[in-house]
Amino acid sequence: MNNELAPGVKWVGCVDWNVRDFHGYHTGRGSTYNAYLILDEKAAAVDSVKAPFSDELLENLRRELNGRRLDYLICNHAEPDHSGSLGAVLQEHPEAELVCNAKCKATLEKHYMTSKWKFRIVKDGDCLPLGRRTATFMDTPMVHWPESMFTYLPEDRLLFSMDAFGQHLATSGRFDDETPLATIMDEAKTYFANILMLYARPITNTLARAATLPVSIVAPSHGVIWRRHFPAIFKAYQDWVAFKPARKVVILYDTMWGSTDRMARAIAEGASADGVDVKTISIRSSHITTLAAEVLDAAAVAVGSPTLNMNMMPEIASALTYLKGLKPLNKAGFAFGSYGWGFKGGAQVVEEQLKAMDVEILCAPLMAQYAPDAAVLAACREAGGLLAERALRG
Numbered sequence: 039m040n041n042e043l044a045p046g047v048k049w050v051g052c053v054d055w056n057v058r059d060f061h062g063y064h065t066g067r068g069s070t071y072n073a074y075l076i077l078d079e080k081a082a083a084v085d086s087v088k089a090p091f092s093d094e095l096l097e098n099l100r101r102e103l104n105g106r107r108l109d110y111l112i113c114n115h116a117e118p119d120h121s122g123s124l125g126a127v128l129q130e131h132p133e134a135e136l137v138c139n140a141k142c143k144a145t146l147e148k149h150y151m152t153s154k155w156k157f158r159i160v161k162d163g164d165c166l167p168l169g170r171r172t173a174t175f176m177d178t179p180m181v182h183w184p185e186s187m188f189t190y191l192p193e194d195r196l197l198f199s200m201d202a203f204g205q206h207l208a209t210s211g212r213f214d215d216e217t218p219l220a221t222i223m224d225e226a227k228t229y230f231a232n233i234l235m236l237y238a239r240p241i242t243n244t245l246a247r248a249a250t251l252p253v254s255i256v257a258p259s260h261g262v263i264w265r266r267h268f269p270a271i272f273k274a275y276q277d278w279v280a281f282k283p284a285r286k287v288v289i290l291y292d293t294m295w296g297s298t299d300r301m302a303r304a305i306a307e308g309a310s311a312d313g314v315d316v317k318t319i320s321i322r323s324s325h326i327t328t329l330a331a332e333v334l335d336a337a338a339v340a341v342g343s344p345t346l347n348m349n350m351m352p353e354i355a356s357a358l359t360y361l362k363g364l365k366p367l368n369k370a371g372f373a374f375g376s377y378g379w380g381f382k383g384g385a386q387v388v389e390e391q392l393k394a395m396d397v398e399i400l401c402a403p404l405m406a407q408y409a410p411d412a413a414v415l416a417a418c419r420e421a422g423g424l425l426a427e428r429a430l431r432g
């Protein structure tokens with residue numbers, strides 16, 4: 039396996055082939071925890087790995103250091119998937135300075151016993167001479183936590199971008215030209231939707247700053263390293279932070295006895311205009327991780343639920359809670375669903391949730407008592423047409 043990003047810059051991270059649940063995120067293709075080592079007059083490691091992989095990281099560092107001392111351990115991000123092995127590295131290399139910003143130090147102090155760690159605090163724009171190279175630091179707050187920062191090696195045009203541009207994707211090849219680009223972009227989009235969508239605004243600022251850096255290689259902390267296709271992921275990030283809508287409609291629903299399912303199908307039929315991609319998603323057959331990625335670039339979203347206990351179905355409530363937290367913007371849509379003998383609750387409660395998400399409501403909730411009749415199904419097809427119209431308008 040080629041793990042060399044540039045002469046003297048190595049990947050020393052770990053591949054987590056079998057992780058399928060990353061704090062609730064369904065990682066269907068596994069993940070990697072990327073750590074790097076810069077060998078110059080000084081030796082500097084960049085980030086660490088999740089704690090269970092500490093031994094593997096230490097072994098990789100021993101092999102690459104080949105007896106050299108480690109001078110610096112740079113921490114770009116304090117989240118435990120990247121900081122979980124800092125202690126193990128510093129235990130083996132007690133002479134190394136832990137390089138991070140002040141917010142990161144404060145966060146690490148909450149997570150770990152740091153009293154013996156030798157911190158070197160850096161600020162935005164600071165430089166750390168390593169020999170032929172100089173590491174420079176750029177604060178990137180809320181990409182993904184308040185303390186997050188990038189480390190840049192101008193001599194190699196190499197950016198260590200931490201979570202930004204990452205993907206939960208386990209591969210044997212380390213670089214973006216060793217795995218099909220469609221697979222990488224699919225996972226990068228899912229990653230952005232589930233981890234970073236909420237922070238679209240601060241990421242917009244970070245992208246503007248990153249655009250001023252000459253880069254040949256971008257090394258995130260998860261997934262493959264960008265050395266050939268960085269313009270593609272950079273452009274995709276620009277679209278995602280702007281919530282640029284695709285000609286896509288998402289119809290999300292749950293059903294009890296098939297009535298809301300029939301309504302969803304009628305809505306999908308009405309939305310199926312030329313050039314419109316319609317995704318009809320039963321919450322019971324799709325994970326919220328996939329749902330978030332589908333909603334990210336959808337122009338229009340309809341959400342359906344039967345009425346259960348004077349409310350929406352719990353799976354729909356869960357999905358909407360998750361989506362509301364991620365704050366997808368620039369969507370239009372409506373609610374739909376069936377009800378029984380009394381309270382017409384499901385669709386109405388869904389509509390309240392859509393309004394709370396600032397979804398532009400295209401029509402009143404579509405409701406069917408017990409089962410949709412021909413008139414209700416016709417109304418569903420007509421409302422589907424509204425979704426298609428919105429998707430085509432962009």
Ligand code: FEO
Binds near residue numbers: 115119183
């Ligand atoms: Fe991969 Fe925000 O940690």
